[in-house]
């Protein structure tokens with residue numbers, strides 16, 4: 109099985125220095141062939157805040173097993189090209205708001221401390237438009253710290269009249285996705301998939317995320333915010 113989770117998504121993961129001021133495009137190959145949930149207009153930048161997750165070998169092995177098991181039930185999932193835990197929805201930022209937005213975020217995050225969070229329970233997510241379904245792994249520690257960060261980020265979003273995060277957030281790392289609403293199909297096999305996560309030779313797999321550097325992706329730029337040690 110060709111497994112490509114190490115490949116970087118070009119429009120989400122380039123370093124800010126590489127890609128200053130490149131225009132956003134509608135080319136679907138630049139966003140994994142997925143359906144864009146809002147129309148791109150010149151000067152509008154798709155923006156979201158997240159912690160990156162850098163996969164370990166065991167995670168990659170597990171993900172292959174999960175995808176094979178799902179495929180054997182007729183659910184074909186595509187692995188994420190990069191892994192992250194979102195702390196905002198994807199909002200649209202006007203180009204001239206980027207600098208003040210980042211300044212506001214940086215000011216709010218000044219006293220936020222780094223922490224570690226772990227995830228392990230599989231859960232199915234669907235986007236608001238019900239055009240994409242995701243298999244994710246939900247965090248079971250770090251909830252209080254993640255909520256504190258959401259409060260800070262939401263303040264900035266509110267300042268710029270942008271939509272805040274879910275009132276009842278489920279912090280997770282999406283592992284794989286498919287086009288359409290396959291929530292029911294995936295939920296039916298979640299128990300079987302969960303057993304692949306839990307019944308490993310060394311005990312249940314836990315995805316450990318070092319929440320030390322928050323990132324904000326806007327268009328093709330990434331801004332980084334180091335949290336206090």
Ligand code: AMP
Nearest residue numbers: 194233234235236242274276277278282
């Ligand atoms: P992400 O991996 O962060 O891009 O999230 C995958 C999808 O989960 C997004 O399209 C979110 O809209 C969706 N989602 C649905 N319900 C929730 C929730 N309660 N908390 C976080 N994300 C959610």
